[in-house]
Amino acid sequence: MAERNDRRAVLLIRRGTAAEAARYERFEVPYEDGMSVLDALRWIRIHRDGTLAVRYSCINANACKTCMALVNGEVEYTCTAKLTPGPITVEPLPKRPWIRDLVADTVPDDEKLDEEEEPRKRNGAR
Amino acid sequence: MPHLESDVLVVGAGGAGMYAAIAAARAGASVVLLDKSLVGRGGATVMAQMTVAAALGHQEPDDWTLHLADTLKAGRGLCNEELAELLCRGGPERILEMDAWGTRWAREGGHIKQETAPGHSRKRCCYVDFLATGPAVAGTLRRKVGETSGIRRISNVAVVQIAVKGGRALGAVGLSVRDGRLATFHAGAVVLAAGGLTRLYARNSASANMGGEACALALEAGAELVDMEFVQFFPIGHLAPRLVGMDPIMWDPFRYKLGGRLLNGRLEEFVDRYGGTDFGRYTATRDLASYAILKEVEAGRGSPHGGAYLDFRHIGEARLREAFGPVIDRLLANGIDLTKTPVEVGPIAHYHMGGIRVDGKMETRIEGLYAAGEAVGGANGANRLSGNAITEALVFGERAGRSAAARARSGAPPWEASLAEPSIERLDALKKGKGSPGAAWPAMVQSELQRLMWENAGPFRTGGKLAAALERIREMRDELPDLRVGAAGAYNLDIQDWFELRAMLLSAECVVQSALARRESRGAHQREDFAETRPELERNQVLELRDGRLCSRWITPMGRVEADRG
Ligand SMILES: Cc1cc2nc3c(=O)[nH]c(=O)nc-3n(C[C@H](O)[C@H](O)[C@H](O)COP(=O)(O)OP(=O)(O)OC[C@H]3O[C@@H](n4cnc5c(N)ncnc54)[C@H](O)[C@@H]3O)c2cc1C
Ligand code: FES
Numbered sequence: 001m002a003e004r005n006d007r008r009a010v011l012l013i014r015r016g017t018a019a020e021a022a023r024y025e026r027f028e029v030p031y032e033d034g035m036s037v038l039d040a041l042r043w044i045r046i047h048r049d050g051t052l053a054v055r056y057s058c059i060n061a062n063a064c065k066t067c068m069a070l071v072n073g074e075v076e077y078t079c080t081a082k083l084t085p086g087p088i089t090v091e092p093l094p095k096r097p098w099i100r101d102l103v104a105d106t107v108p109d110d111e112k113l114d115e116e117e118e119p120r121k122r123n124g125a126r
Numbered sequence: 127m128p129h130l131e132s133d134v135l136v137v138g139a140g141g142a143g144m145y146a147a148i149a150a151a152r153a154g155a156s157v158v159l160l161d162k163s164l165v166g167r168g169g170a171t172v173m174a175q176m177t178v179a180a181a182l183g184h185q186e187p188d189d190w191t192l193h194l195a196d197t198l199k200a201g202r203g204l205c206n207e208e209l210a211e212l213l214c215r216g217g218p219e220r221i222l223e224m225d226a227w228g229t230r231w232a233r234e235g236g237h238i239k240q241e242t243a244p245g246h247s248r249k250r251c252c253y254v255d256f257l258a259t260g261p262a263v264a265g266t267l268r269r270k271v272g273e274t275s276g277i278r279r280i281s282n283v284a285v286v287q288i289a290v291k292g293g294r295a296l297g298a299v300g301l302s303v304r305d306g307r308l309a310t311f312h313a314g315a316v317v318l319a320a321g322g323l324t325r326l327y328a329r330n331s332a333s334a335n336m337g338g339e340a341c342a343l344a345l346e347a348g349a350e351l352v353d354m355e356f357v358q359f360f361p362i363g364h365l366a367p368r369l370v371g372m373d374p375i376m377w378d379p380f381r382y383k384l385g386g387r388l389l390n391g392r393l394e395e396f397v398d399r400y401g402g403t404d405f406g407r408y409t410a411t412r413d414l415a416s417y418a419i420l421k422e423v424e425a426g427r428g429s430p431h432g433g434a435y436l437d438f439r440h441i442g443e444a445r446l447r448e449a450f451g452p453v454i455d456r457l458l459a460n461g462i463d464l465t466k467t468p469v470e471v472g473p474i475a476h477y478h479m480g481g482i483r484v485d486g487k488m489e490t491r492i493e494g495l496y497a498a499g500e501a502v503g504g505a506n507g508a509n510r511l512s513g514n515a516i517t518e519a520l521v522f523g524e525r526a527g528r529s530a531a532a533r534a535r536s537g538a539p540p541w542e543a544s545l546a547e548p549s550i551e552r553l554d555a556l557k558k559g560k561g562s563p564g565a566a567w568p569a570m571v572q573s574e575l576q577r578l579m580w581e582n583a584g585p586f587r588t589g590g591k592l593a594a595a596l597e598r599i600r601e602m603r604d605e606l607p608d609l610r611v612g613a614a615g616a617y618n619l620d621i622q623d624w625f626e627l628r629a630m631l632l633s634a635e636c637v638v639q640s641a642l643a644r645r646e647s648r649g650a651h652q653r654e655d656f657a658e659t660r661p662e663l664e665r666n667q668v669l670e671l672r673d674g675r676l677c678s679r680w681i682t683p684m685g686r687v688e689a690d691r692g
Contacts, residue, residue, distance in 0.1 A: 017616055034368025034460070050567035050620045051612030057163045057333045061175070061373040063261050064167040064333065080371040099304065100617040111165055111281040113128055113302050113309055 053101035135313035140169035142499025143319035145523030153531035162284035166268035174260030177251035179513030180217030185240035201507020216521035295495035314534025327475035328580035338633030340501035349490035353480035355640035361415035363474030433472025488526035498526035508649025568623035
């Protein structure tokens with residue numbers, strides 16, 4: 001429920017792609033006790049910048065395990081990392097190729113769509 | 127543009143999609159299994175925490191016919207009885223197959239343990255401890271998909287169009303989020319298993335990927351939808367205090383294992399007042415409970431966040447820990463001590479009974495286009511029993527995969543590049559960026575749509591509010607070309623959001639239009655201006671697109687058992 005409050009949390013978010021110089025963007029979001037970092041990222045996408053790239057799916061269940069990022073330098077699920085008034089730094093996972101903003105390449109290799117995908121034989125042959 | 131060929135294309139890799147892929151592959155088909163998220167992680171299946179209903183008869187004597195009778199009763203006369211029968215008859219085989227594949231169903235004395243859930247007349251609901259049913263089911267299927275030869279998995283591709291030529295489905299066009307480009311998929315048959323639409327609502331239990339794209343894709347491909355007005359609102363979704371890392375519908379197993387009490391803002395029991403028989407232990411069906419809670423709120427007797435209290439203080443710590451061990455600690459970490467304070471709960475959108483209209487082979491009226499899982503409408507009629515949805519995903523998935531493999535064997539018409547044109551044109555227009563700098567962007571409009579649906583097409587509906595919603599949704603559709611999207615390229619979610627929003631608006635329009643036309647209250651569809659159930663409306667509404675316009679008609683529920691046997 002949206003209660004009126006004037007509290008704010010501050011996030012410093014790594015933006016851009018591997019091809020650009022590192023850039024951090026500062027966002028202020030309304031803050032309530034118990035919020036997760038992902039709550040703040042989703043708020044930013046709706047209210048400030050729809051181009052912010054983040055990866056997540058289940059939002060609350062902590063079941064999909066797709067939402068990992070560096071929160072204040074630690075690898076965390078953004079959906080369970082507690083938001084604090086901050087400033088909190090959020091960056092993509094470090095050991096994976098960087099795609100954009102908070103999205104690193106965590107797709108298993110055999111689940112990627114290759115640019116030059118071999119046309120597969122139809123009718124059973126593999 | 128990447129182009130893939132396979133016998134069977136499966137769109138959506140939740141429980142239904144993964145089972146479909148396995149079944150198609152073991153019938154000898156080559157399979158491409160696509161998901162806009164990561165395979166096995168994007169939808170509802172991995173999030174489920176409760177139970178799966180199947181008449182195994184392990185806990186006590188049971189039979190699929192009893193499960194069917196319960197399912198039909200909950201469906202308030204609207205079930206497609208052929209589909210309901212398939213679900214109930216097929217459940218046990220799927221549960222046992224999953225058991226053989228390594229799903230660790232909770233056991234007791236050597237057999238699979240089964241509990242009762244509201245509306246089930248027998249102990250028939252299996253689960254995996256603790257609150258891990260969905261992760262266990264998704265994990266088993268993901269592993270099995272990986273081990274099955276013939277399945278090519280692809281993550282991060284969102285299907286934006288089903289390709290149809292001359293009334294025959296022959297593939298799909300997808301948006302690869304990774305690089306912002308389109309890809310085409312040619313197949314002998316397509317299974318749409320892209321899940322439900324509960325993310326259309328501001329209060330929901332949904333993942334990020336449940337905006338009703340399956341229904342929109344099917345409708346645009348020429349298939350029919352059925353029962354779109356029937357959205358199940360889960361009565362006791364978590365409202366407060368803020369709880370992270372746990373699903374908002376986690377309270378159901380608590381209350382049926384332990385007997386939680388549902389109390390209004392004055393700490394009084396109240397479900398009995400609305401025709402339930404609660405006796406201090408909440409066992410009412412979902413639609414009745416939702417109704418009772420919201421009526422209390424309306425009467426000024428709600429909890430502070432607009433719901434009711436769920437109270438376990440009478441249970442005692444020892445029993446709480448015995449039943450939910452580690453979950454109790456997770457709650458404490460969120461500052462919630464059930465022995466001391468009740469939590470606040472209220473209705474949230476949770477499941478969609480309506481969806482794509484299929485026959486007993488899971489085929490739509492478009493040849494070669496199949497559907498499975500929550501995307502399918504009809505099996506559960508006007509209201510779904512707890513535990514029936516995962517069973518539906520597994521049973522229908524297996525069936526759709528098998529049917530699609532058989533269809534693909536007869537070959538598919540050849541691919542033509544022109545089939546992808548509508549999607550190419552849409553993407554090109556977006557990239558040209560007509561949207562002015564001051565314009566709204568897709569995620570923002572999605573959020574507006576969610577609020578609109580919650581306020582105007584939620585658990586309690588009136589003709590006036592529905593009509594207003596319909597008007598606004600149509601405006602929003604007209605505004606789609608003017609939205610602002612960021613530069614194309616790697617992982618631009620704006621573009622994915624735009625295609626998603628386009629589908630969400632179409633699905634939302636279907637829900638609202640059907641809800642407006644159903645001038646009665648039945649099951650999960652409650653009209654404040656038409657409170658009675660009208661026997662003459664014991665009929666299903668079928669929707670189709672004709673020249674871009676949504677047209678509906680009423681039919682007698684399909685597959686009535688009496689009729690079939692008569
Ligand atoms: C929180 C929660 C708890 C639940 N608990 C239970 C329970 O205990 N028991 C029960 O019986 N039912 C439960 N349900 C309902 C049940 O989980 C679902 O009905 C069922 O899992 C649906 O399975 P599915 O495979 O049809 O869809 P999903 O599992 O939702 O999978 C659909 C997949 O399609 C993908 N997708 C969507 N759009 C596209 C697109 N355009 N292109 C490509 N991919 C796409 C999604 O990313 C997703 O991975 C629960 C639901 C929720 C939300
Ligand atoms: S969003 Fe699913 S685990 Fe974090």
